Amino acid sequence: xxxxxxxxxxxxxxxxxxxxxxxxxxxxxxxxxxxxxxxxxxxxxxxxxxxxxxxxxxxxxxxxxxxxxxxxxxxxxxxxxxxxxxxxxxxxxxxxxxxxxxxxxxxxxxxxxxxxxxxxx
Ligand SMILES: [Zn+2]
Numbered sequence: 001x002x003x004x005x006x007x008x009x010x011x012x013x014x015x016x017x018x019x020x021x022x023x024x025x026x027x028x029x030x031x032x033x034x035x036x037x038x039x040x041x042x043x044x045x046x047x048x049x050x051x052x053x054x055x056x057x058x059x060x061x062x063x064x065x066x067x068x069x070x071x072x073x074x075x076x077x078x079x080x081x082x083x084x085x086x087x088x089x090x091x092x093x094x095x096x097x098x099x100x101x102x103x104x105x106x107x108x109x110x111x112x113x114x115x116x117x118x119x120x121x
Contacts, residue, residue, distance in 0.1 A: 004092040004100070012110040013079050013086075020076045027065040027072075036080070038073055040066035075111075082111040094118055 024038050031037035042062045085091040092101050094115035101115045114121065 004103070004106070006086045006091055009091065009106055009110045010083065010086050013083050016110070017076065017079050017083070020072050020079065024069065024072045024076070028069040036077075038069050040069040078111040078113075081113075096121055 028038040028040045031039050040062060042058045042065070082091065085093075092106060093099070094101055094117075095113045096118040097115060099115050101112055105112050105116050105119070112119070
């Protein structure tokens with residue numbers, strides 16, 4: 001059996017994590033009450049002079065930020081889970097079949113939890 005170079009994937013995951021956190025910081029702030037949770041912000045910074053159109057804009061901005069935040073949070077969670085699997089030595093194993101996940105699949109998505117045969121399960 002071919003050994004997985006976890007160091008290589010750990011580097012990929014850690015750099016993706018940095019990018020995700022940087023992107024999250026542009027649309028959200030960290031929830032101080034819950035570790036790992038992010039809250040979308042309105043990101044307008046000019047509330048005092050808001051007229052109706054600006055309020056609508058800022059609602060729209062908030063909704064958009066919320067959608068982006070959710071997506072980024074989900075991906076960040078997957079990346080963090082993959083990093084934990086590297087730590088506990090279970091990284092690179094399909095959760096369905098227990099087989100080693102193909103290296104090309106991990107190269108495309110280092111947070112993958114399944115082999116190619118089970119990627120849509
Ligand atoms: Zn599998």
